[in-house]
Amino acid sequence: MMVLPEAPRTGETVVCFEPVEKGGAAEMRFEGLGYVLVRLLAMPLADGALREIRIFAHSPAQGRQLVNVAVLTEARGAKDPRRLMVFQDARTVRLVRTAFGVHRVTDDKEQVFNYLTPNRRYFYRRVTPPSQR
Numbered sequence: 001m002m003v004l005p006e007a008p009r010t011g012e013t014v015v016c017f018e019p020v021e022k023g024g025a026a027e028m029r030f031e032g033l034g035y036v037l038v039r040l041l042a043m044p045l046a047d048g049a050l051r052e053i054r055i056f057a058h059s060p061a062q063g064r065q066l067v068n069v070a071v072l073t074e075a076r077g078a079k080d081p082r083r084l085m086v087f088q089d090a091r092t093v094r095l096v097r098t099a100f101g102v103h104r105v106t107d108d109k110e111q112v113f114n115y116l117t118p119n120r121r122y123f124y125r126r127v128t129p130p131s132q133r
Helices: 033-041
Strands: 012-016 048-058 063-075 082-098 101-116 121-128
Antiparallel strands (some): 012 048, 048 063, 063 082, 101 121
């Protein structure tokens, strides 16, 4: 890990994993009933070697907040092992002042999940309007 205090801030954190020749590696594993159902019914999630994680967050004092997480893996036993998962969470937040305090109120929320293989893109989007919270 390198810390560069003089570098301009990007709001992004990147963690890279080098392949380990013999003995071990960082692995991404999907376990549990929920993941089994997703594998069978929705998308072919694949366990594999973890190569990179990128996290980006932007949160102004008020307004649209964004968190973006990208995970790059290599699936075991696949002809083309590249896999990419991207999760995005965006919401509009405002402060409401009352006589007894200050509260954060979420006006809208959207979550997007993408899973990319060399031949396909799997996509899920969920939007929650304020009335359903």
